[in-house]
Amino acid sequence: MKTIDDLQAQLGAGGYICDRPLATVAFLALKLGRPLFLEGDAGTGKTEIAKAIAASLGRRLIRLQCYEGLDASTAVYEWNFAAQMIAIRSGDSKEDVFSDDYLIARPLLEAMMPQEGGPPVLLIDEIDRTDAPFEAFLLEALSDFQVTIPERGAVAAPAPPIVILTSNRTREVHDALKRRCLYHWVGYPDFEREMAILQTRAPEAAKCLSEEVVAFVQRLRGEDLFKKPGVAETIDWAKCLLALDVISLSPEVIADTLGAVLKYQDDIQKLQGSAAKKILDEARAAIPA
């Protein structure tokens, strides 16, 4: 992969339509071997790009889903205590109970180990859900690509894995971590790009229906909503409409299927009555001929 265009084309061939800025940052992350920090609202395709990069490069994807209280034993490694205990009890004191046989590798350690087909793609998903101690722990892992096991010493990756971190911004991630990464804010796509994404992800949808769906969602994002619908919601909604054999949007159909797009009761209530029809009319007018 020589240029940004190559990467963009390769991701596009794999079914991930990304805009030029995102392709530039992803290209730099690959080229410079730096972690990529993607921030943005839920449903804008942050997790998907990690999958797309792994697929297009033929690398293994290792995913670490973050949650509050994530600790070393679930993120990095754990000793198989039962087996260790049995080994000690069986009296075979020659054997080292801190060898690989008793080590259970978790995602971070796994990503530091040699893999077939080259260094893996390590996806650290929703880093904002975990807490500050884990972030601090990641500093070593992300800057030196090594993790330390007290009984064994540091385990360094033979070649740095491709690291992608995502955040929904439910809290601010510390600057020290961001500084070690290339940063990109993933926003909502424009009409043309969202059309391209929808036609790749739901190719069975007719063009006129896709256009209406995308225009409606685009227009909906301009409303004062608690949670704006993401691209994932657009795709979901189009699939829902397909399952219902809908050919064209109407206020009734919208009212019946709005749960696929808006996930908060307050937001759904805002579209009751004539509001949906008004937005639909405006959306239809905005579709480029």
Next chain:
Amino acid sequence: MRHAPLELPDHPKLTENITHFARALRKAGLAIGPGRIAEAIVAVKAAGFTDKADFFWTLHACFVSRPDDRAVFAQIFRLYWRDPQFLEHMMTFLTPAVRGVQDERRAQAAERRAAQALLPDEDPTAPVPGSDDATEIDIDATQTASAEERLKTLDFEQMTTTEMAQAKRLLAKLRLPVPPLPSRRFHALPGPRPDWRGTLRQSMRHGGEVTHFATKRVREKPPRLVVLCDISGSMADYSRPVLHFVHAVANRPGQGWGEVHAFTFGTRLTNITRHMRTRDVDAALALAGAEAQDWEGGTRIASCLHGFNRDWSRRVLGQGAVVLLITDGLDRDPDGDAGPVMERLSLTARQIIWLNPLLRFDSFAPKARGVRQMLPFVDVFRAGHNIAALEGLAAALATGNTGDKARAMAMMGTPNAQEPDRLGWSLQHRLASLQKRTP
């Protein structure tokens, strides 16, 4: 950390320009160190210098690390790469003025502190104009206790300037303890969970004999505090002392709170969290005052809280945050409906504590529209008009006392028939649970 070897490209001019550009960004407030500049030069080389848009996004990836910085970056990029000289001129015009003002403010507060620290028996030679707490009061030690007692029950509104200065010192000492939340991490202390790692280590010391079964317990963590303080005209005499209190809570380590976020609202919502981290309380409040444009103006509670829900609640209310709402509940916006926004807030916050200075009047009744709309959704409802009341808040948090909420709700009586319908099922649910709690 491991850096890619710094190979400078063959265009020394570009390197220089990127460095200058980074300096311009730094002056505009982006946190950029030399490491990032070196990295940006390498990145530009890697991405190729062919297209202006690519160049923009390359530098963007290296220099920006916060969504709020994106607009600043775009502006400076546009100016700088069109005409570097032009920007330089702009900077020379702008920066001294901006920095001058801030330096002056900070120095003022710090200087006064320094003067007081160095010359305890003398008045500072140059009184600072426009400040209300420059006068140092010499209190006789024998009277201190009773003076403090009197001060504690004196209404903020009735305090003289000197009393207010004393009150501020008392407020700075006040604590707001809070019961910690259980986290999902563990201490290696005796507890209900088996600690296999500890057990194994113990047994290794005894040749594989398990002599002691190690256990661990859940670690506790401090919750976050989000303060929403009304700074409108009707709250003027309370919001400033309460902000002193918030500053004390935000800046004392081991206070029992995790992160503390502070917002002010009157006609619009302002985030003053960063200013509250300034160590000097006077400087912090001066900065906050400069940031919030709506001091002592009108109140639009519903729209401000709506703005908070939309823009901030997801970012600051995660992981069990407690909301401290300081307002009299008098919404001046005729169209404002605080019910739904308070409902949304109560669904995202772990607990809402409402400090209402109007509660100090025995005859207080929840008659105002704003109060009636907001009251069903708060967990604790208390007065906050003097130091004793704020101390009471600390005690109430520790014991789980809901303050005057039950009394006020009883005064409101059963809400009329249409209200629960309009506010949705959760209000009915909450009213039902409240009635269960209230004997």
